[in-house]
Amino acid sequence: MAERGEQVTGSGRAGLDQRRIIDAAVRFIDENGLRMLTMQRLGACLGVDGMALYRYVPGREALLDGVVEAVVDEMFSDPEVHLRAHAGWVDYLQRLAHGQRRIALAHPEVFPLVATRPPAAPWVRPPLRSLRWIESLLEVLTDAGFSDESAAAVYRAFSSFLLGYLLLEVSARGVVTGPVEEPDVAPTGDLSRYPILQRLEPHLSVDAAAGDFEQALEALLDRVALLLPRRRRPARLTEEK
């Protein structure tokens, strides 16, 4: 939206800008949590009065939409993903999945917003909320031989997988989120009424997130490969296990 001011990127308080405001909001949420974000406080971060932000952002809700968009679009500049250069749809989905996971882990306080903000259209499914990414995904799939129906089904399944795993991983990562420090002396207090939980607690507390993610992703890819016409299925899948 802002055409000018592009050359002023590094300096301190010169030129308020929609981009600068959204970026500051992302950093603020990363550091202080969503519930601490206030127009006044965000303005103070930018060395400006809170009301000045309304010149560039229609309101708080729109600001949060911008935050979600900015975080999701970070994947475009992720050198590991590389939209165009991929070795087949399996490789593409794996890169996309890992790119999303890096985003979620880089912005654990923002990700619940990515997950729950009402999408622009019913077929825009978090966490892949960008039309460009959806288009790119569907293109790769149909080029690989998936039918239109199958490509749509893969997109749905892939979205559900990413959303569930990443939201749980992020929420399990502490995410204190509380405005003040809670004592939390006895979170595992009276487990006496739950003997099996008590016995399995060490197994539950272990952080298997990365392994779980890889395994479930592999299983999903195996499963959706079955939607391809027989001869076009990748060879290396559905063999190992």
Add this chain to the structure above:
Amino acid sequence: MAERGEQVTGSGRAGLDQRRIIDAAVRFIDENGLRMLTMQRLGACLGVDGMALYRYVPGREALLDGVVEAVVDEMFSDPEVHLRAHAGWVDYLQRLAHGQRRIALAHPEVFPLVATRPPAAPWVRPPLRSLRWIESLLEVLTDAGFSDESAAAVYRAFSSFLLGYLLLEVSARGVVTGPVEEPDVAPTGDLSRYPILQRLEPHLSVDAAAGDFEQALEALLDRVALLLPRRRRPARLTEEK
């Protein structure tokens, strides 16, 4: 917490009660959305001034915790789930999954709260947020022959599956959530830059939620069955497809 007042269940404004307040909050969110919920308005629903609620509820955050707990615990009175009477772990997981789905669909405005509220302990994974359900699940799994590690892994995978599918299904179900009616004249406005999206749009808009859910649940059950010692695997799985 409230010992008395149990016999007064039906009538109108007799006896404010923590239970009555939380139930009213659930109904309010179902009908008006979370963002409309205010202490003052909730008080008005109960024929009382907003500040009166603070006698029974420590604050708004605690009220929301109570809302999540109440909705999750609805499954205890779901006759289709039946904690004890199940025919093996597969049947048990299927009933649990369908019970959770009924809850999500019955309270689409509450479910994002179920999904994202920070859990009491890192191993409490939404949407199964109740110690009683987690204990019950782990008991059924270990009784069925899953090792402690495997039972914990199944619990994690099952939670991720439910969270992803149900959150997406609920969020795809319109969920206007907006305080005022939005015109939304052209949500599918300029799709011209996304030709594949445009072509697949009919396939994306079709509501395949129920079918997707059943299929992914089946696939998950197939997959986790492989964690069992060979001889204890159910026969009917891993055969059809």
Add this chain to the structure above:
DNA sequence: ACCTGAACACCGTTCAAGT
């Protein structure tokens, strides 16, 4: 052109006062 200040309506929350 861009930011500031005062102002408005509305929150959550506390607490003394009513009955």
Add this chain to the structure above:
DNA sequence: ACCTGAACACCGTTCAAGT
């Protein structure tokens, strides 16, 4: 014992006024 009223600190947002 239980609810009400006034009050406080803090929101988001608008708009006229400053420079």
